[in-house]
Amino acid sequence: MSATLKDIAKKLGIHPATVSRALNPRTSHLVNAATVTKVRKAAAAMDYVPNPMASGLRTSRSHTIGVVIPDLTNPLFPGMVRGIQDTLSRAGYTPLLVNTDNDPDEEAHVVASLSARRVDGFILATARRDHPLLADLSERYPIVLINRVSDSVQLPSVAADEQHGIRLAVEHLYGLGHRTIAHVAGPPWSSTGHERAQAFARTMRDHGLSTAKHVAAVDGWSIDSARDVALRLLSSDPSITAVVGANDQLALGTIAAARALKRRCPRDISIVGYNDMPFMDIVDPPLTTVRVPQNEIGSEAARLILSQLVEDVVTPVKQVRLTPELVIRGSTAPLRAR
Amino acid sequence: MSATLKDIAKKLGIHPATVSRALNPRTSHLVNAATVTKVRKAAAAMDYVPNPMASGLRTSRSHTIGVVIPDLTNPLFPGMVRGIQDTLSRAGYTPLLVNTDNDPDEEAHVVASLSARRVDGFILATARRDHPLLADLSERYPIVLINRVSDSVQLPSVAADEQHGIRLAVEHLYGLGHRTIAHVAGPPWSSTGHERAQAFARTMRDHGLSTAKHVAAVDGWSIDSARDVALRLLSSDPSITAVVGANDQLALGTIAAARALKRRCPRDISIVGYNDMPFMDIVDPPLTTVRVPQNEIGSEAARLILSQLVEDVVTPVKQVRLTPELVIRGSTAPLRAR
DNA sequence: CCAGTTAGCGCAATCGATTGCAATAACCGG
DNA sequence: CCGGTTATTGCAATCGATTGCGCTAACTGG
Numbered sequence: 001m002s003a004t005l006k007d008i009a010k011k012l013g014i015h016p017a018t019v020s021r022a023l024n025p026r027t028s029h030l031v032n033a034a035t036v037t038k039v040r041k042a043a044a045a046m047d048y049v050p051n052p053m054a055s056g057l058r059t060s061r062s063h064t065i066g067v068v069i070p071d072l073t074n075p076l077f078p079g080m081v082r083g084i085q086d087t088l089s090r091a092g093y094t095p096l097l098v099n100t101d102n103d104p105d106e107e108a109h110v111v112a113s114l115s116a117r118r119v120d121g122f123i124l125a126t127a128r129r130d131h132p133l134l135a136d137l138s139e140r141y142p143i144v145l146i147n148r149v150s151d152s153v154q155l156p157s158v159a160a161d162e163q164h165g166i167r168l169a170v171e172h173l174y175g176l177g178h179r180t181i182a183h184v185a186g187p188p189w190s191s192t193g194h195e196r197a198q199a200f201a202r203t204m205r206d207h208g209l210s211t212a213k214h215v216a217a218v219d220g221w222s223i224d225s226a227r228d229v230a231l232r233l234l235s236s237d238p239s240i241t242a243v244v245g246a247n248d249q250l251a252l253g254t255i256a257a258a259r260a261l262k263r264r265c266p267r268d269i270s271i272v273g274y275n276d277m278p279f280m281d282i283v284d285p286p287l288t289t290v291r292v293p294q295n296e297i298g299s300e301a302a303r304l305i306l307s308q309l310v311e312d313v314v315t316p317v318k319q320v321r322l323t324p325e326l327v328i329r330g331s332t333a334p335l336r337a338r
Numbered sequence: 339m340s341a342t343l344k345d346i347a348k349k350l351g352i353h354p355a356t357v358s359r360a361l362n363p364r365t366s367h368l369v370n371a372a373t374v375t376k377v378r379k380a381a382a383a384m385d386y387v388p389n390p391m392a393s394g395l396r397t398s399r400s401h402t403i404g405v406v407i408p409d410l411t412n413p414l415f416p417g418m419v420r421g422i423q424d425t426l427s428r429a430g431y432t433p434l435l436v437n438t439d440n441d442p443d444e445e446a447h448v449v450a451s452l453s454a455r456r457v458d459g460f461i462l463a464t465a466r467r468d469h470p471l472l473a474d475l476s477e478r479y480p481i482v483l484i485n486r487v488s489d490s491v492q493l494p495s496v497a498a499d500e501q502h503g504i505r506l507a508v509e510h511l512y513g514l515g516h517r518t519i520a521h522v523a524g525p526p527w528s529s530t531g532h533e534r535a536q537a538f539a540r541t542m543r544d545h546g547l548s549t550a551k552h553v554a555a556v557d558g559w560s561i562d563s564a565r566d567v568a569l570r571l572l573s574s575d576p577s578i579t580a581v582v583g584a585n586d587q588l589a590l591g592t593i594a595a596a597r598a599l600k601r602r603c604p605r606d607i608s609i610v611g612y613n614d615m616p617f618m619d620i621v622d623p624p625l626t627t628v629r630v631p632q633n634e635i636g637s638e639a640a641r642l643i644l645s646q647l648v649e650d651v652v653t654p655v656k657q658v659r660l661t662p663e664l665v666i667r668g669s670t671a672p673l674r675a676r
Numbered sequence: 677c678c679a680g681t682t683a684g685c686g687c688a689a690t691c692g693a694t695t696g697c698a699a700t701a702a703c704c705g706g
Numbered sequence: 707c708c709g710g711t712t713a714t715t716g717c718a719a720t721c722g723a724t725t726g727c728g729c730t731a732a733c734t735g736g
Contacts, residue, residue, distance in 0.1 A: 004721095004722055004723085005722065005723060005724095006722075006723095014685080014686085015685065015686050015687080016686095016722085016723080016724095017685075017686065017687080017688095017723090017724075017725075018684085018685055018686075019723095020722095020723060020724060020725085021684095021685090021724090021725090024723095024724085027724090027725085030683085030684075030685085031683095031684070031685080032683080032684060032685085035684080035685090049453075049454045050454075050722085050723075051395070051456065051721085051722055051723070052391075052454070052455055052456065053390075053391045053392075053394040053395040053400065053456065053721085053722080053723095054391075054395050054691090054721070054722030054723045054724090055722075055723050055724070056391040056691090056723090057389070057391040057392050057395050057690090057691045057692065057693090057721090057722080057723080057724095058690070058691050058722080058723050058724045058725085059691085059723085059724070060691075062391065071420075072410075072416045072419055072420055072423075073416045073417055073420060073616065075413060075416075075616060075617075078410040078411045078413075078416055079411055081410055081435075082409075082410055082411060082437060085410075085435070085436070085437065089436070089451065094434055094455060095435070096432055096434070097419075097423070097433070097435055098423070098427070099420060099423065113427065115387075116387045116388075116390070117390055117432060118389065118390065118391065223620075252617075252620060256620075277617075278411065278413060279413075279590075279615075279617050279621065282561075282590060282594075282621050282622065283617065283620050283621050283622065284620065284621065284622030284623070285622070342691095342692055342693085343692065343693060343694095344692075344693095352715075352716090353715065353716050353717080354692085354693080354694095354716095355693090355694075355695075355715075355716065355717080355718095356714085356715060356716075357693095358692095358693060358694060358695085359694090359695090359715090362693095362694085365694090365695090368713085368714075368715090369713095369714070369715080370713080370714060370715085373714080373715090388692085388693075389691085389692055389693070391691085391692080391693095392691070392692030392693045392694090392721090393692075393693050393694070394693090394721090395691090395692080395693080395694095395720090395721045395722065395723090396692080396693050396694045396695085396720070396721050397693085397694070397721085398721075
């Protein structure tokens with residue numbers, strides 16, 4: 001089909017090895033400059049495209065990166081994936097995307113199939129804290145964690161500064177006069193759920209507020225389960241006037257619960273989300289939320305994995321934290337006197 | 339690193355070719371049954387994983403499919419991508435995902451880079467009707483179009499039955515008493531925009547309604563541009579009591595425009611969307627819309643491309659139309675007497 | 677002017693799997 | 707018992723690019 005190194009060599013009357021060296025920027029200095037330009041021109045003319053399987057077979061590098069995310073249909077992830085893609089492809093790498101649905105078995109399965117594909121590294125967005133594969137995998141591959149950190153092993157990661165983000169949310173509510181602030185927390189087995197809950201407790205403490213009985217965790221990130229949990233939380237203590245959701249879905253579920261309890265948001269209760277997914281500005285009410293830079297998380301993760309691949313020096317494990325910002329919309333309002 | 343065919347052969351004292359044949363279901367009948375089981379067991383014990391680069395080099399099949407979509411962050415696509423992924427991976431294929439941002443140059447670029455990767459085929463979700471690459475590409479690769487059809491070349495495609503979907507929307511409004519129904523159409527250069535506009539005109543005609551001056555097209559699929567267009571459309575003719583948006587974003591933009599004109603939805607004006615993206619049930623007002631089976635579109639497309647790859651018989655070009663359904667929510671209401 | 681570099685390029689092996697062809701042995705019917 | 711299948715396996719080439727090694731010629735400095 002397409003031209004090969006041998007074709008170019010034959011046409012130019014030189015050896016394929018020379019063509020290979022001329023075309024590879026890393027070895028072209030071994031070839032006469034005139035020859036290099038001649039080869040380059042011929043390659044362009046015959047529109048030569050290197051065969052990645054051949055070079056991959058020889059060098060055992062596939063120039064692909066496995067990207068493991070829980071669920072692409074969760075609007076949190078497409079932005080990150082785009083960031084990853086754009087940065088990787090600029091460097092000649094291709095992401096291989098897979099979903100896990102947060103299922104450990106499925107996760108083991110997709111990781112196995114990616115390593116069968118001989119990926120050069122992994123970007124993992126899976127949230128589970130106690131991850132059996134992680135330690136093992138990180139010994140055999142370069143890895144970058146996104147949107148989470150690892151408790152046990154020290155691994156490179158890119159995530160939002162959860163402490164800062166939660167502080168933004170809590171202090172926004174505090175500034176509006178709220179004092180009885182609850183937290184609908186994410187699953188404790190998830191990194192972000194855990195971190196945000198910790199950050200919430202700490203920030204409340206810093207302001208001299210109690211969190212006893214005002215934190216309830218869901219077991220998934222769905223609106224529905226958040227609604228159930230929030231329903232119990234809100235009815236157990238009617239003095240709650242504000243809620244921080246551990247992500248946007250949980251905040252939306254809380255809004256639904258409030259509505260079911262005939263408590264109007266933001267009139268009777270203020271609710272803050274986290275992530276700022278698409279369309280959060282047009283839900284009812286428009287959601288005040290903490291925006292995390294999804295694209296940047298993705299591109300930074302891509303940069304980190306690339307640096308692990310090209311540099312032979314063992315760089316220290318980098319744990320990047322990106323700063324989120326507060327987006328104030330219509331789901332929060334000043335506390336009204338009762 | 340990992341075991342190779344040669345390793346297995348050596349351990350068993352047989353030739354690598356025999357191992358290869360034994361492990362390949364298509365050729366294992368050439369090998370003694372006892373040998374096959376012996377080889378299988380040894381392969382499993384040494385956890386042999388075939389090297390796709392080696393086999394790809396020899397067979398020039400990469401077992402990858404290029405999936406070209408305009409923008410992953412458009413919530414319409416993740417569902418389709420999941421459908422594609424799940425079906426492809428079950429067949430041992432891996433999708434390679436890329437974005438184009440609806441930019442023809444970028445599109446040419448990503449297609450080139452995918453073909454450099456030696457993909458075995460393409461699934462294209464790019465919407466542009468006049469597609470210069472299409473004819474060319476389809477001669478060199480198996481192709482399936484999704485969420486669109488091709489005007490010029492006859493190509494396999496999977497899309498929603500737009501005529502049916504638009505009819506559902508229009509007749510829903512008609513049934514509610516609306517007679518002056520407008521259409522905020524998608525870009526005329528896009529396949530879906532064009533088709534839905536045609537379907538709208540035809541359905542209106544079938545009901546003896548005029549569409550003159552009640553159709554306006556946007557030049558992108560964004561909420562903002564729809565808002566501008568709808569603003570002009572609605573103020574040009576205050577008798578309009580209902581609008582069909584060519585997709586959900588356009589409907590949302592129309593809602594925003596109506597709000598700016600102090601016309602309340604659904605009280606003063608009914609608005610229907612198309613696609614039923616995530617969260618359309620919790621926007622304000624909850625959007626009545628036409629749901630297209632995103633997952634099924636994806637998995638059907640994957641099935642179509644796979645059938646082109648495995649079957650040597652030249653199957654006739656299949657153009658699949660999936661039936662959408664109407665989801666009635668809060669953005670539509672019976673026409674009120676003025 | 678000569679020994680010693682160095683630049684430039686060719687040779688050939690290699691990565692791991694696949695496959696047409698050949699070779700061997702077992703087996704069949706007559 | 708023999709020519710001819712048939713079943714099973716081995717041999718070796720091949721896919722296309724990479725790279726260590728070695729060869730040749732030019733070039734350098736003393």
